[in-house]
Amino acid sequence: MSRHSSVVLEPSTVLEHPEAPLTAADPTSVEISLRWGDVDSYGHVNNCEIVRIIEEARMRWLMASGAFEGETAVVAAHEIGYLRPLQYSLEPVNVEVWTSNIRRSSFEFNFRILDDSRRVSVKAVSRMVMFDLATQESYRIGPRLRKHLDESCGARL
Amino acid sequence: MSRHSSVVLEPSTVLEHPEAPLTAADPTSVEISLRWGDVDSYGHVNNCEIVRIIEEARMRWLMASGAFEGETAVVAAHEIGYLRPLQYSLEPVNVEVWTSNIRRSSFEFNFRILDDSRRVSVKAVSRMVMFDLATQESYRIGPRLRKHLDESCGARL
Amino acid sequence: MSRHSSVVLEPSTVLEHPEAPLTAADPTSVEISLRWGDVDSYGHVNNCEIVRIIEEARMRWLMASGAFEGETAVVAAHEIGYLRPLQYSLEPVNVEVWTSNIRRSSFEFNFRILDDSRRVSVKAVSRMVMFDLATQESYRIGPRLRKHLDESCGARL
Amino acid sequence: MSRHSSVVLEPSTVLEHPEAPLTAADPTSVEISLRWGDVDSYGHVNNCEIVRIIEEARMRWLMASGAFEGETAVVAAHEIGYLRPLQYSLEPVNVEVWTSNIRRSSFEFNFRILDDSRRVSVKAVSRMVMFDLATQESYRIGPRLRKHLDESCGARL
Numbered sequence: 001m002s003r004h005s006s007v008v009l010e011p012s013t014v015l016e017h018p019e020a021p022l023t024a025a026d027p028t029s030v031e032i033s034l035r036w037g038d039v040d041s042y043g044h045v046n047n048c049e050i051v052r053i054i055e056e057a058r059m060r061w062l063m064a065s066g067a068f069e070g071e072t073a074v075v076a077a078h079e080i081g082y083l084r085p086l087q088y089s090l091e092p093v094n095v096e097v098w099t100s101n102i103r104r105s106s107f108e109f110n111f112r113i114l115d116d117s118r119r120v121s122v123k124a125v126s127r128m129v130m131f132d133l134a135t136q137e138s139y140r141i142g143p144r145l146r147k148h149l150d151e152s153c154g155a156r157l
Numbered sequence: 158m159s160r161h162s163s164v165v166l167e168p169s170t171v172l173e174h175p176e177a178p179l180t181a182a183d184p185t186s187v188e189i190s191l192r193w194g195d196v197d198s199y200g201h202v203n204n205c206e207i208v209r210i211i212e213e214a215r216m217r218w219l220m221a222s223g224a225f226e227g228e229t230a231v232v233a234a235h236e237i238g239y240l241r242p243l244q245y246s247l248e249p250v251n252v253e254v255w256t257s258n259i260r261r262s263s264f265e266f267n268f269r270i271l272d273d274s275r276r277v278s279v280k281a282v283s284r285m286v287m288f289d290l291a292t293q294e295s296y297r298i299g300p301r302l303r304k305h306l307d308e309s310c311g312a313r314l
Numbered sequence: 315m316s317r318h319s320s321v322v323l324e325p326s327t328v329l330e331h332p333e334a335p336l337t338a339a340d341p342t343s344v345e346i347s348l349r350w351g352d353v354d355s356y357g358h359v360n361n362c363e364i365v366r367i368i369e370e371a372r373m374r375w376l377m378a379s380g381a382f383e384g385e386t387a388v389v390a391a392h393e394i395g396y397l398r399p400l401q402y403s404l405e406p407v408n409v410e411v412w413t414s415n416i417r418r419s420s421f422e423f424n425f426r427i428l429d430d431s432r433r434v435s436v437k438a439v440s441r442m443v444m445f446d447l448a449t450q451e452s453y454r455i456g457p458r459l460r461k462h463l464d465e466s467c468g469a470r471l
Numbered sequence: 472m473s474r475h476s477s478v479v480l481e482p483s484t485v486l487e488h489p490e491a492p493l494t495a496a497d498p499t500s501v502e503i504s505l506r507w508g509d510v511d512s513y514g515h516v517n518n519c520e521i522v523r524i525i526e527e528a529r530m531r532w533l534m535a536s537g538a539f540e541g542e543t544a545v546v547a548a549h550e551i552g553y554l555r556p557l558q559y560s561l562e563p564v565n566v567e568v569w570t571s572n573i574r575r576s577s578f579e580f581n582f583r584i585l586d587d588s589r590r591v592s593v594k595a596v597s598r599m600v601m602f603d604l605a606t607q608e609s610y611r612i613g614p615r616l617r618k619h620l621d622e623s624c625g626a627r628l
Contacts, residue, residue, distance in 0.1 A: 033504040033563075036530040037362060037523050039355045042290060047232040048208040048351060052508050055205060059507040063561060075204040078237045085231070085293070090534060092504075133199060136242070190347040190406075193373040194366050194519060198510045205508060209351050216350040220404060247377060249347075356604055361546040362526060365519040388556070389518040394549045399607070447513060450556070 027096040027112070028152060030057045034088050044085040051078065054111045054124050057095035061109075067148035073128040076106060080124040084115065091116050099149045100156040105130045105138045107149050110157045125157050184253035184269070185309060187214045191245050201242040208235065211268045211281050214252035218266075224305035231288040233263060237281040241272065248273050256306045257313040262287045262295045264306050267314045282314050341410035341426070342466060344371045348402050358399040365392065368425045368438050371409035375423075381462035388445040390420060394438040398429065405430050413463045414470040419444045419452045421463050424471045439471050498567035498583070499623060501528045505559050515556040522549065525582045525595050528566035532580075538619035545602040547577060551595040555586065562587050570620045571627040576601045576609045578620050581628045596628050 038049035045053075062068035086093070096112040106129045113122040130139045141149070195206035202210075219225035243250070253269040263286045270279040287296045298306070352363035359367075376382035400407070410426040420443045427436040444453045455463070503524050511517035516524075533539035557564070567583040577600045584593040601610045612620070 035523065035527045037354060037360060037526055040351060041353045041355060041357055042229065042231065043355055044231070046351060047235070048205055048212060051205040051208050051235075052506065055508055056506045060561060072199065074199065074201070074242070075239050077239065078204070078208075078235060080235045080237075082232050082234065090531060192366060192370045194369055194511060194517060196512045197508060198512060198514055200512055203508060209349060212351055213349045217404060247374060356543065356545065358545070361549070362519055362522040365522050365549075369519060386513065388513065388515070389553050391553065392518070392522075392549060392551045394551075396546055396548065399545070 027098040027110075027154070028061060029094045029096050030060050031092040032056050032060075032095055033092045034086075036088055039088050043087075045088060047080075047082060050080065050082065050086070050113070050122055050124075053093070053113065054080075054095065054109075054122075054126065057097055057111060058109050058126065058128075061097045065148050067145045071142070071145055072131055072133055074131040075126055076129045077127040078124060079126075080122065082122055084119060084121045086113065086115055086121045089116055093121075094118075098152045098154045100125075100154060101127075102141070102146065102149050102153060105140050107141065108156060110154070112157070123157050184255040184267075184311070185218060187217050187252045187254055188249040189213050189217075189252055190249045191243075193245055196245050200244075202245060204237075204239060207237065207239065207243070207270070207279055207281075210250070210270065211237075211252065211266075211279075211283065214254055214268060215266050215283065215285075218254045222305050224302045228299070228302055229288055229290055230285040232283055233286045234284040235281060236283075237279065239279055241276060241278045243270065243272055243278045246273055250278070251275075255309045255311045257282075257310060258284075259298070259303065259306050259310060262297050264298065265313060267311070269314070280314050341412040341424075341468070342375060344374050344409045344411055345406040346370050346374075346409055347406045348400075350402055353402050357401075359402060361394075361396060364394065364396065364400070364427070364436055364438075367407070367427065368394075368409065368423075368436075368440065371411055371425060372423050372440065372442075375411045379462050381459045385456070385459055386445055386447055387442040389440055390443045391441040392438060393440075394436065396436055398433060398435045400427065400429055400435045403430055407435075408432075412466045412468045414439075414467060415441075416455070416460065416463050416467060419454050421455065422470060424468070426471070437471050498569040498581075498625070499532060501531050501566045501568055502563040503527050503531075503566055504563045505557075507559055510559050514558075516559060518551075518553060521551065521553065521557070521584070521593055521595075524564070524584065525551075525566065525580075525593075525597065528568055528582060529580050529597065529599075532568045536619050538616045542613070542616055543602055543604055544599040546597055547600045548598040549595060550597075551593065553593055555590060555592045557584065557586055557592045560587055564592070565589075569623045569625045571596075571624060572598075573612070573617065573620050573624060576611050578612065579627060581625070583628070594628050 032053050034045065038045045040046035094114045096114070098110050100108045100110055106127060109126045109128060111122070111124040111126070112120050115121045130141055132139050189210050191202065195202045197203035251271045253271065255267050257265045257267055263284055266283045266285060268279070268281040268283070269277050272278045287298055289296050346367050348359065352359045354360035408428045410428070412424050414422045414424055420441055423440045423442060425436070425438040425440070426434050429435045444455055446453050505516065509516045509520035565585045567585070569581050571579045571581055577598060580597045580599060582593070582595040582597070583591050586592045601612055603610050
């Protein structure tokens with residue numbers, strides 16, 4: 001997306017080493033239920049619905065803590081690697097969530113979606129920006145949320 | 158997603174230089190209609206629906222040529238930079254589409270979504286892999302599709 | 315949904331007489347673009363996405379007139395008959411739209427979705443209620459919108 | 472949708488008597504997780520996503536039994552009454568499911584979605600038709616599935 005972004009997500013790398021050890025000290029695992037309608041005509045959970053699933057994981061991660069009450073954050077960027085097709089199942093998938101690169105008004109979420117055999121199906125990083133819907137401007141991360149983000153901060157995927 | 162992917166999509170860069178000149182020699186513009194339901198409770202076209210919109214742009218780009226008949230390709234990776242919130246409008250958005258880094262069985266799509274003031278709202282790169290649904294394995298890009306991809310090949314976003 | 319609602323949408327009827335003449339004096343046709351992602355793993359436009367398509371048709375019908383500016387209406391009820399599977403195509407579908415049973419604060423939309431062979435794929439009736447999002451209460455249809463609704467009023471499907 | 476379908480879902484009726492006693496002898500309750508993205512710009516779970524939620528409830532109800540293995544059924548008709556706006560919550564909603572009017576190759580699902588205060592938010596009836604995707608024709612309900620449907624058969628909503 002800039003000269004810094006060249007050669008990101010080399011498929012040869014992400015596809016060959018999907019089992020790379022998780023770098024975050026202590027990721028939180030969020031269970032997300034799949035829906036039959038997430039599956040597209042290719043028979044896999046559609047790539048757009050994967051983005052919906054990581055959205056749901058980060059909302060639940062944020063809301064469960066209470067530290068996001070009254071806050072609003074928008075997505076500035078996604079990087080998503082689809083390592084293995086994900087099948088619909090009655091069992092929820094586990095989404096590991098941790099943070100990285102916490103700045104003044106933005107931070108990153110890191111995600112790993114594990115299928116029901118505990119293999120990594122998807123890896124993703126989402127950069128979030130605190131965003132005031134009234135003024136349509138970014139704002140500084142407040143102390144309560146920052147503390148919560150700091151506590152789960154680890155290495156970027 | 159790997160050591161190659163650190164510091165991608167620096168918001169300071171993508172947000173400050175959204176008007177960077179388009180690098181592709183000759184992008185094709187695909188019109189995609191928005192839907193009122195694409196908008197989330199923040200009042201913007203939701204980031205997941207943006208992924209749906211670039212999916213639709215690439216399917217139309219592929220199908221319009223006839224060169225994708227009988228082919229199937231899945232998404233191996235997305236990088237998406239959300240530069241400006243996109244509002245719902247009755248007018249379709251324009252999605253500029255071009256290819257890059259065409260390999261044996263994979264290639265990249267580059268996208269720029271322009272809002273109704275012709276400003277860049279979203280930039281994205283999607284790596285596609287030709288994927289046989291019966292064998293669940295990748296396969297080599299055929300000559301007809303390769304020719305079509307080559308003709309629109311430009312610089313990566 | 316009540317004793318009034320027994321034996322609605324007898325499939326034997328709707329499936330046998332899909333070509334019943336359109337009862338509205340003058341339906342407006344709204345073009346809605348399909349998306350590849352509307353298709354589910356059965357290979358048809360999914361029944362939920364059909365509901366999205368009629369939502370889009372009624373929003374466009376309402377917004378195009380200007381008479382809906384500042385108004386908000388919610389769906390009180392849908393009745394939808396799926397007569398023929400709808401396939402994805404690059405061409406938009408035509409959705410015929412007209413109103414019926416206009417009351418104090420509610421009215422009905424009638425829809426017929428025509429496929430690219432001009433056959434009726436879906437018939438639907440949606441009862442809308444004017445709904446104030448601040449007070450969470452219904453409100454009387456204003457004179458400008460009422461005039462617009464009256465002008466397209468016809469027989470209920 | 473036919474002369475039999477006039478004046479269905481009178482809002483005056485469904486809105487005034489939402490607490491009508493459940494008519495089915497023994498509805499099964501299926502828990503469905505909401506997603507933040509189900510909410511539209513009006514701040515409620517969108518009416519189309521409600522259809523997705525009942526789709527998920529019926530798929531889980533069918534798949535949990537094992538009696539649907541190898542079967543395919545499509546929606547012939549929906550009737551849906553939206554009684555109260557549904558809010559997003561971390562807790563799943565409960566969807567009561569039972570069958571009615573089981574015929575040769577079709578049957579009805581009845582649904583009631585209860586919010587977290589156990590109030591009925593949505594009532595719906597969906598007519599399903601067994602549908603062979605290869606021949607694109609309806610087929611007779613098999614003995615195993617019929618037994619399962621019979622066991623939960625109750626009064627139509």
